[in-house]
Amino acid sequence: MVIVTWNVRGLILPCLSALSEASEGLDVETIVIDNASDDGTVRAVREAYAGTTVIANGGNGGLPVASNQGLAISRGRHVLFLNPETQVGQGTLVACVAELDAHADVGMVGCRLVYPGGATQYECARRDYRLRHVLWESAYLPELFRSNAVLAHQVMGDWDHLGRRDVEAISGAFMMVRSGIARAVGGLPEELFRYHEDLALALRVRRAGWKIRYLGDIATLHHGEASRRKSSSPLSLLEGEVRVRLIRERGGPVRAALARPMFGLRSFSRLGIALVGRFLPGLGRLKAARPKAFDVRLHALHVLWTVSPRAAKRLIPYADEVDVAVMLSPRIRPPLGVSR
Numbered sequence: 123m124v125i126v127t128w129n130v131r132g133l134i135l136p137c138l139s140a141l142s143e144a145s146e147g148l149d150v151e152t153i154v155i156d157n158a159s160d161d162g163t164v165r166a167v168r169e170a171y172a173g174t175t176v177i178a179n180g181g182n183g184g185l186p187v188a189s190n191q192g193l194a195i196s197r198g199r200h201v202l203f204l205n206p207e208t209q210v211g212q213g214t215l216v217a218c219v220a221e222l223d224a225h226a227d228v229g230m231v232g233c234r235l236v237y238p239g240g241a242t243q244y245e246c247a248r249r250d251y252r253l254r255h256v257l258w259e260s261a262y263l264p265e266l267f268r269s270n271a272v273l274a275h276q277v278m279g280d281w282d283h284l285g286r287r288d289v290e291a292i293s294g295a296f297m298m299v300r301s302g303i304a305r306a307v308g309g310l311p312e313e314l315f316r317y318h319e320d321l322a323l324a325l326r327v328r329r330a331g332w333k334i335r336y337l338g339d340i341a342t343l344h345h346g347e348a349s350r351r352k353s354s355s356p357l358s359l360l361e362g363e364v365r366v367r368l369i370r371e372r373g374g375p376v377r378a379a380l381a382r383p384m385f386g387l388r389s390f391s392r393l394g395i396a397l398v399g400r401f402l403p404g405l406g407r408l409k410a411a412r413p414k415a416f417d418v419r420l421h422a423l424h425v426l427w428t429v430s431p432r433a434a435k436r437l438i439p440y441a442d443e444v445d446v447a448v449m450l451s452p453r454i455r456p457p458l459g460v461s462r
Contacts, residue, residue: 123202124192126185127156130206131163133345138171140209140343146216151175153192157182185294186310186319193301193309201304205295207345208235214340218298221335229303229332230324232292234283235344242284243344244268244277247336249290251276251321251368253377256384260391262415284338290328292336294320295344303327318364322371358420359434362389362427386428393421 123141127134134154141152153175156164164178177191189203200222204210211233218231235246255276258264267273271280278289297320307326310319324334362385370378392415399405399416409416427434 123150123204124153124155124189124196125204125206126188126192127154127159127163127167127206128182129159129161129163131159131161131166134163134167134206135170136209137204137206138167138174140211141204141215142171144210144212144215146213148215148219149198150215151196151198153177153196155179155188155192157184157188184312184314186312186314189319190309190312193304196301199301200298201301203294203297203299203310205344208295209343210296211341211343214342217337217340221337222298222300225333225335227333228335229300229327229330230292230334231298232289232334232336233296234336234338234341235293235295236341238343238345242282243293243295244274244279244283246293246296247281247283247287247289247338248277248292248321249275250325250372251365253369253373253381253384256365256369256381256388260388261395262392283336286335286337286339288333289336290334291321291324292334293344294323296342297323299323299327300332303330303332306330313367314360314364317360318368321368325371358414359423359427362424363431382428386425389421389424389428393418393425396421 125134125137138152138154141150152171152173154167155177156167157179158181164176167174167176175195177195179188179191193201200219202215202218214233218233221231222228232246235243237243252275255264258273258275263273264276264279267279268277269279274280304323307323307330309323311322311326313322328334362382365385366378366381369381396416396418399409400418405416414420423434
């Protein structure tokens with residue numbers, strides 16, 4: 123399995139502990155790729171889990187690049203791309219391996235992801251991102267109507283995610299793939315720093331003729347994106363680029379051309395909501411729970427990105443852990459000094 127870390131020492135150790143307990147006789151190879159953490163992650167993993175392969179990158183080239191580093195040196199017949207903010211449940215690894223081994227037409231397997239409070243994270247089984255989803259997001263309709271079959275279409279909101287079925291996509295927090303397939307489709311797509319890789323990989327696996335199976339009767343705890351919350355990088359600015367790229371890959375250049383102005387309308391709508399919310403009284407709890415919804419600067423940058431990505435980029439403050447130019451123009455990567 124391949125785990126990419128960045129400043130999550132407090133979470134990677136419980137993650138590895140849970141993996142050890144959940145292996146249950148499987149021959150498991152664990153590879154940790156660290157993207158230049160400064161919190162002692164590398165040292166902590168090496169000291170606590172001497173049998174784990176740890177690659178310490180000298181810079182942060184993004185999640186997909188690091189994941190593919192791990193894929194390149196992995197030796198198992200299946201590879202699990204695992205988020206360090208997870209704790210794999212008992213029986214989960216065995217069930218996923220058994221599913222792949224028993225069904226020759228299944229190329230990728232995922233499980234149910236649950237938050238610490240026990241709620242299911244619906245992104246663990248979902249559909250491709252489509253053009254109409256951009257419009258529904260303009261007024262936060264998928265979030266307001268979470269169980270609606272139409273408005274929550276992308277996350278399959280009308281389904282409790284408790285059963286087993288074939289789906290279009292699963293979450294990148296837990297993706298088990300046949301190693302040969304992962305390599306054949308080029309690994310995780312590296313076009314962006316992060317955030318689109320799981321949906322794009324799932325689409326490529328399906329287009330190669332393989333099914334994606336979701337197992338809702340087994341679970342993995344997912345704390346959420348702790349590393350993203352620690353980041354000073356404006357990763358939210360990638361949102362528009364991510365959506366346009368996903369729509370282009372699924373629907374072609376015409377739909378992608380429509381997606382950019384539609385994302386602009388979405389951003390303009392959300393900017394209006396944020397501005398109105400700034401002056402309305404009695405929204406303290408809502409603002410605290412959903413700070414991004416009322417972040418005027420963020421939505422203004424999204425509007426600007428629609429018109430001129432370069433202009434939006436110039437307004438972003440320098441990020442300490444990764445150069446903003448690299449984040450938004452991933453073809454230009456910083457050299458990665460690697461140590462074992």
